[in-house]
Amino acid sequence: MPAIAPYARLLIDGQLIEGAGPEIAVFSPVTEEEVARVRAATPEQVDQAVQAARAALGNPDWADPAFRAQCLRRLADLIDESCDLLMDTIISEIATPINLTANHVRTPAQFLRAFADQALKDRTVKLGFNATATGVSSLVYRPVGVVAAISAFNYPLLIGASKAGSAMAAGCSVVLLSSPQAPLAVNILGKLAVEAGIPPGVLNVVAGQAEVGRALTEHRDVDKVTFTGSVNIGRKVMQQAAEQLHSVVLELGGKSAAIMLPGVDYEKYAFQLHARYARNAGQGCGSPTRILVEASRYDEFCVASRAAYQRLKVGDPRDPDTILGPLISEAQRNFVEQRIQAALARGAEIIAGGGRPDLARGWFVNPTLIGGLTNADPLAREELFGPVSVVITYRGIDEAIDIANDSDLGLKTYLFGDRRQCLDLCSRLRVGAVQINGGSPLRPDAPQTGFKQSGVGSEWGEDGLREFLRPQHIDVAV
Numbered sequence: 001m002p003a004i005a006p007y008a009r010l011l012i013d014g015q016l017i018e019g020a021g022p023e024i025a026v027f028s029p030v031t032e033e034e035v036a037r038v039r040a041a042t043p044e045q046v047d048q049a050v051q052a053a054r055a056a057l058g059n060p061d062w063a064d065p066a067f068r069a070q071c072l073r074r075l076a077d078l079i080d081e082s083c084d085l086l087m088d089t090i091i092s093e094i095a096t097p098i099n100l101t102a103n104h105v106r107t108p109a110q111f112l113r114a115f116a117d118q119a120l121k122d123r124t125v126k127l128g129f130n131a132t133a134t135g136v137s138s139l140v141y142r143p144v145g146v147v148a149a150i151s152a153f154n155y156p157l158l159i160g161a162s163k164a165g166s167a168m169a170a171g172c173s174v175v176l177l178s179s180p181q182a183p184l185a186v187n188i189l190g191k192l193a194v195e196a197g198i199p200p201g202v203l204n205v206v207a208g209q210a211e212v213g214r215a216l217t218e219h220r221d222v223d224k225v226t227f228t229g230s231v232n233i234g235r236k237v238m239q240q241a242a243e244q245l246h247s248v249v250l251e252l253g254g255k256s257a258a259i260m261l262p263g264v265d266y267e268k269y270a271f272q273l274h275a276r277y278a279r280n281a282g283q284g285c286g287s288p289t290r291i292l293v294e295a296s297r298y299d300e301f302c303v304a305s306r307a308a309y310q311r312l313k314v315g316d317p318r319d320p321d322t323i324l325g326p327l328i329s330e331a332q333r334n335f336v337e338q339r340i341q342a343a344l345a346r347g348a349e350i351i352a353g354g355g356r357p358d359l360a361r362g363w364f365v366n367p368t369l370i371g372g373l374t375n376a377d378p379l380a381r382e383e384l385f386g387p388v389s390v391v392i393t394y395r396g397i398d399e400a401i402d403i404a405n406d407s408d409l410g411l412k413t414y415l416f417g418d419r420r421q422c423l424d425l426c427s428r429l430r431v432g433a434v435q436i437n438g439g440s441p442l443r444p445d446a447p448q449t450g451f452k453q454s455g456v457g458s459e460w461g462e463d464g465l466r467e468f469l470r471p472q473h474i475d476v477a478v
Helices: 043-056 065-081 083-094 098-119 156-169 184-195 210-217 231-242 266-282 295-309 330-345 397-405 419-428 461-466
Strands: 010-012 015-017 023-027 034-039 125-129 135-143 146-150 173-177 203-206 224-228 247-251 256-260 288-294 349-353 368-371 388-394 412-416 433-436 469-477
Touching (some): 010 043, 010 184, 034 083, 034 184, 043 146, 043 173, 043 210, 065 083, 065 098, 065 156, 083 098, 098 156, 098 461, 146 156, 156 173, 156 461, 173 210, 224 231, 231 247, 256 266, 256 397, 266 288, 266 295, 266 388, 266 412, 288 295, 288 397, 295 349, 295 368, 330 388, 388 397, 397 419, 412 419, 419 433
Parallel strands (some): 146 173, 173 203, 224 247, 256 288, 288 388, 368 388
Antiparallel strands (some): 023 034, 125 135, 135 469, 349 368
8 A cells, every 4th residue: 555655664853764673564454465564673773762752851842731732732633634544544454444433543633632631730739838837848740751652453543642642741751662563553643743743752653573662661761661452461561661660551451241230121232232342353452251141031132142243244344334344463363263162162152143254355253252151261261352252141240240350350341231220339340440331432531440450550531641740749948
């Protein structure tokens, strides 16, 4: 795709340059053909980016909250103006359906505008006199410094822009590393940052594999690391950051439960429930991949689910009617299919979907709903990152809550049923978010956080921005 080629460049110290490392080939999950090549950064270029970010912290313009807010708003406007290019690029590299344009492009722009507003907030706390009236104190909040931000392939622009945007709103400088599976849209973000007037060194964008990530997370002049990805990689990132005692924000995996409460209308919610984990080919950490239903109504739920599955169109991501496109790679498709086959060998049953669509090319797999398992089965424990969910039965609300909480992960729980009853149950759930009867779209003023192995720290909202600030106590003798 010729339109993508000009954006296969890195951003270091305000300059769009070619990486000096090995080439990264980007393949279309739809055609299985190469769409672009990006040269990775070398460790030396990572060092240049970090040093540029360190120098940018001394830029007096960047110390001005109004200037930072202006830059972030301009970047948001440019993302909106480049919506078609960005979405076309995202479809080319990860094959997400075009009907998710709002999630992938419009939402990042909205988030940046919200972060611009946060940049203007005065967080100073006046503590007044001390106990002996010999001094007056106040707390002010300073930028943490240079932030290493590592994005993920499934929502490359949203994750990249929100990490960088929140850190920049706090007055930090950023070195943003894209996923090697999806570097193109993030590279465009770097180009737009230059056009938005963000000063050289404030935002740097690099690409590369694990060795580039390690050079970044272990760099002595990095002050904070923020990462989104799997639990296993997150654990490695945390270990690497610990070499220099960097603090971290980790947004990791999920195995979210959806509890269908007694008496709920299955037909009312079946489509939105199944579409939620099917969209983006199931490549979303908050997907409801464990569905809990009353044992006495299992068959009823299966009937409603099969009807809903008829509406889950698999195919060309550029078709507005498509709900899910292919997985990111052949290896990922093989992984998902192997896990399904292993579950069937243990006695599971396919309730709806399954197999591959009748398409000549592409790493497609049909959405798959599986029953006949308990919460102890590996398929109910492991995050697949594919359009697969398991149905688990319960015999009372207490058992349903126990099943939902019985996971190493604690990102999100979905509740469907009487609103009052749902609200009463929230305090019993060990997760970072609860969505009731479908919830609403992402909002930048609400923190994204996880319990247990789903994460460390917070992203978005006031809590997320404070991850990039440090309190400074000012004590004045009187």
